[in-house]
Structure formats: C-alpha cells, structure tokens
Amino acid sequence: RQPTTTSIVEVTPAPPGTGAxxxxxxxxxxxxxxxxxxxxxxxxxxxxxxxxxxxxxxxxxxxxxxxxxxxxxxxxxxxxxxxxxxxxxxxxxxxxxxxxxxxxxxxxxxxxxxxxxxxxxxxxxxxxxxxxxxxLFDNHDLAPAWAVGRIRLPANLHAGSFAGPGLSRAGRRDASVAVVSIDAPRELAGPPVAGGAGGGPLDAGGPEGGPLGATGPEPVTETARRHGVRTVRVQPTVHGGYAVADPTRDLHKVAVFERDGGGGPVDVGLIRGCGLSRGALGVSTAQAPGHVIVVGARDDDMLTAARAVEGMGGGFVVVDRGWVRAACPLPLLGLMSDAPWEAVLGELAAVDAAAADLGCRLPFPLRTLATLGRLLYTRP
Structure with missing residues (x-):
C-alpha cells in the first residue's frame, strides 16, 4: 500500500444549544x-x-x-x-x-x-x-401496505460494487480524491439536531478543496453550510490501484444507494471521522427522496449492511465480520417502526452501543449519519 492525496468533506455538527x-x-x-x-x-x-x-x-x-x-x-x-x-x-x-x-x-x-x-x-x-x-390506551392502528417494503437495492450488488470507479487511481494526474470527514463532538446532550458551524482541520500537506459541491455532485446549499460540510484534500491509502478504506488512518468507504432499486451505479467515496476500527454501519435516510447510506472498513461487511437494511425495509444496522451485531428496523418507508415504542427505544440503544464497540466515536452514530444523508458523499 502506498499513500496518495485525496479530498475530504468536513462535517462539524454543532453541539445542542447553538441558537434556536x-x-x-x-x-x-x-x-x-x-x-x-x-x-x-x-x-x-x-x-x-x-x-x-x-x-x-x-x-x-x-x-x-x-x-x-x-x-x-x-x-x-x-x-x-x-x-x-x-x-x-x-x-x-x-x-x-x-x-x-x-x-x-x-x-x-x-x-x-x-x-x-x-x-x-x-x-x-x-x-x-x-x-x-x-x-391508558392500546394502539391498534395497522401499517398501510403501501408503506412497507419500499427499499430495493440493485439486484446485482456485490462486494466489488464498493470499488467504485471514482476510487481508481489509474491514469490520474491528480493524486487527490474527495472524502467525507465528520468532526463531531464526542458527547452531545441529546440526539443530533439540524444545525452546525465550522469544519475540522485539514490534513497536513493537503489544500482545501472548497465547500461541498466543488468536487462533488451536490451544490453549495444552506443545508450544507448549516451542517458545516466542506471538501478538503488528504492522502488516501492505495491498494491494487484503488483508494481503499484504512481504519488505522480513520478512513472508511461510504456508499450511497437510491432506494427504488434503480440500476444506476453505486456512488462510492471515502469518509473520515467515524473512528470505526472494523465492520460497517448502514442507515436509511430521512431526506426525500431517501437513500441508503453504508459506511464501513470492509467491502464485504458493507454488502452485508446494505442487504440487511434492504431486508428490514429500512432502519439502522451494525455489522462486524459478516454478522449483524445490532439492528433497529424502520419498515414504514424506511423511517418509522410499527413496533412498541419501548422496543424501538431499546433497539436504538443497542445499535449505538454496537457502533461504539466497533470504535465509532460519533454521538448517536446511526442517527447522525441518517440526518446528514447524501451530504456524506462527494465525488472522489
């Protein structure tokens, strides 16, 4: 393996209590x-x-x-x-x-x-x-059939799908690529809220790549500014001609899927700031039209996480060495659960604890990723 230079998106969610x-x-x-x-x-x-x-x-x-x-x-x-x-x-x-x-x-x-x-x-x-x-009441509401099973990932998805063409270093004159970096505080008073300011430090030796959208598909929006998202330049680890995840350097892959089963290519980039030492995290996002986001240290674990989210109809999942460590199913449009609230509360605590066991240092990690959604990706 040899390092070359890559671009990263910095995300710095503000602690609760900054303004309204x-x-x-x-x-x-x-x-x-x-x-x-x-x-x-x-x-x-x-x-x-x-x-x-x-x-x-x-x-x-x-x-x-x-x-x-x-x-x-x-x-x-x-x-x-x-x-x-x-x-x-x-x-x-x-x-x-x-x-x-x-x-x-x-x-x-x-x-x-x-x-x-x-x-x-x-x-x-x-x-x-x-x-x-x-x-003092029982909830007998039935989930509408049209709201269930709405997440369909590409049928031909495999571990090799996470070696996206944007990560290829072959024939590139510029050694840098785009990566998402999350510099969130280690402790928050509560789950993430919309709002934030500032970005994290740049990697030594890498020029700043500008706001989100300068190298990626997303325009510079007020939402991006509110979340403190920007693009910077770093050196990724390269193996076999591709930029790869390297947990020792806190660099992981991030994959973004459309939720409708379309045959388009999987958007794959790099992310920094999660702190995962191994495994993968999968979430269905809240922003319309909705996506499935997977962050991981290994391509095969990312595949397992993506398929697990699809199989649940949406939600949060933590995977390690091919096994689902914890999950919080949200089968109604990938956003809500029809299970008792006490069960959902326990599942949320379980996925947070499992992610922390894998080294993830984000507060409320699965919900943080779901809230940021596609802002986590910028074209390499």
Whole structure:
C-alpha cells in the first residue's frame, strides 16, 4: 500500500444549544435567549420532528414550554407560543389552539412547569389517554401496505460494487480524491439536531478543496453550510490501484444507494471521522427522496449492511465480520417502526452501543449519519 492525496468533506455538527437550533429537534440544552425560544415555538418546520428517544427522555411541546419559562419567558406567554400562535400561523385558530367553545383541543394537565416530570394527565379526543407518564390506551392502528417494503437495492450488488470507479487511481494526474470527514463532538446532550458551524482541520500537506459541491455532485446549499460540510484534500491509502478504506488512518468507504432499486451505479467515496476500527454501519435516510447510506472498513461487511437494511425495509444496522451485531428496523418507508415504542427505544440503544464497540466515536452514530444523508458523499 502506498499513500496518495485525496479530498475530504468536513462535517462539524454543532453541539445542542447553538441558537434556536438547540431547541429544534430536541428541546435540550441552553438556547440563545427567550426570543429564540419564542421563535422556535411559533415556527413549525422540519426541525420540529422528534425521535422516540427524545419523546421518552424529554417529552414534546411540554418540554419546550418548560425551557422557555426557564429562559425567562412568562408561563402564559410560553403556553400561548406553543398553542394559539402556531394555530394562527396556519390559519386554524378558529378551530385549534385554545380551550374555548367550538374549539378542538387535547390537554396536558401539569402541576408545575419546573423539572422534567411527565404531565399528570393527558386528555386526547375527549378521553384520558395517560396519567403520570403511563399510557391508558392500546394502539391498534395497522401499517398501510403501501408503506412497507419500499427499499430495493440493485439486484446485482456485490462486494466489488464498493470499488467504485471514482476510487481508481489509474491514469490520474491528480493524486487527490474527495472524502467525507465528520468532526463531531464526542458527547452531545441529546440526539443530533439540524444545525452546525465550522469544519475540522485539514490534513497536513493537503489544500482545501472548497465547500461541498466543488468536487462533488451536490451544490453549495444552506443545508450544507448549516451542517458545516466542506471538501478538503488528504492522502488516501492505495491498494491494487484503488483508494481503499484504512481504519488505522480513520478512513472508511461510504456508499450511497437510491432506494427504488434503480440500476444506476453505486456512488462510492471515502469518509473520515467515524473512528470505526472494523465492520460497517448502514442507515436509511430521512431526506426525500431517501437513500441508503453504508459506511464501513470492509467491502464485504458493507454488502452485508446494505442487504440487511434492504431486508428490514429500512432502519439502522451494525455489522462486524459478516454478522449483524445490532439492528433497529424502520419498515414504514424506511423511517418509522410499527413496533412498541419501548422496543424501538431499546433497539436504538443497542445499535449505538454496537457502533461504539466497533470504535465509532460519533454521538448517536446511526442517527447522525441518517440526518446528514447524501451530504456524506462527494465525488472522489
């Protein structure tokens, strides 16, 4: 093996609490000020979604209200900004957002806005749905058939598919290629949120390659800037005329698949910052139209991870030496599960622990990769 030069995309997710984004998906950590909290409560958007981990640990709008009160917003104002004002934004305040005649309302009854205790009583659809964090209902909803089994990878996928033509060094005058580098903090207060700033350091001796899109297929977008994504130059390890994964240098392969079973080529590049010593991680991403992302130290483990994600219909998987170490199936459009939330919570903890056992140093690694999606790839 001999080193040559490669380009890398730097990704530096910001810790929770940087401006209003610190509240967005989690409602955890300090935020800039009460004005930022007021804006975040009023403004619905994609960053308002939460995973089962956040819901089980922090709650939902009740936690946002507590945060706002803790930052100095009056209790009545905080509640209004989480209920009536968003209804007005959508033109629905004639039906929703307040407790009044001819209005529709679910209720949370709380004895205090301090602390993190669940509501004393939750009333939904005119019935008591929960008391002190204990559900008083059974969910008999059936998953629609059209939402299941929507992930289909290329039928001819094999381990050699991960030696993409972009990694070939034959006939290249420029020794550099593009690689994704993730310099995330080792500890976060909660799962990843949309937001971030800055990139990691460049490799010694390699010039910066510019923002994402300078050498890859993605344009420089506000999303890329928000995640702190950029392209830099490094030296990859070369074997048999191809740039290869080298865990000793924290360089791994990343593969991006379309989810519709199209026969197009697999996008394969390099990634830095995961810290994997071996194995592979596979995720189905949240961004439309959706992709399957696999990061790994070995091509055969990457193949196993990709097929496992496909077989589950989507979700998160950790593979080592050809075996699935842990998995969290998300069979509904590759985004959601129809299993009990307690089971999903345990599966999420298991995949995080398995990834950490393989040396991955990203906080909430599978969810971090799924959130970044195609931003993890740039053309070599």
């Amino acid at each position: 984004g610190g509240l967005s998906a989690l409602g955890t950590g300090p935020v800039a000020d009460a004005a930022a909290l007021r804006w975040a409560l009023d403004t619905p958007g994609p960053t308002r979604s939460r995973t089962v981990t956040e819901l089980a640990t922090h709650g939902h709008l009740d936690h946002d209200v507590r945060l706002a009160v803790g930052q100095g917003l009056g209790p009545i104002d905080a509640i209004r900004h989480a209920s009536l004002l968003p209804a007005r934004v959508h033109g629905l305040d004639s039906m929703l957002g307040s407790i009044a005649p001819a209005r529709l309302a679910d209720l949370q009854v709380v004895s205090t806005l301090a602390g993190t205790a669940p509501p004393d009583v939750v009333v939904a659809g005119g019935r008591i749905a929960a008391e002190h964090g204990r559900p």
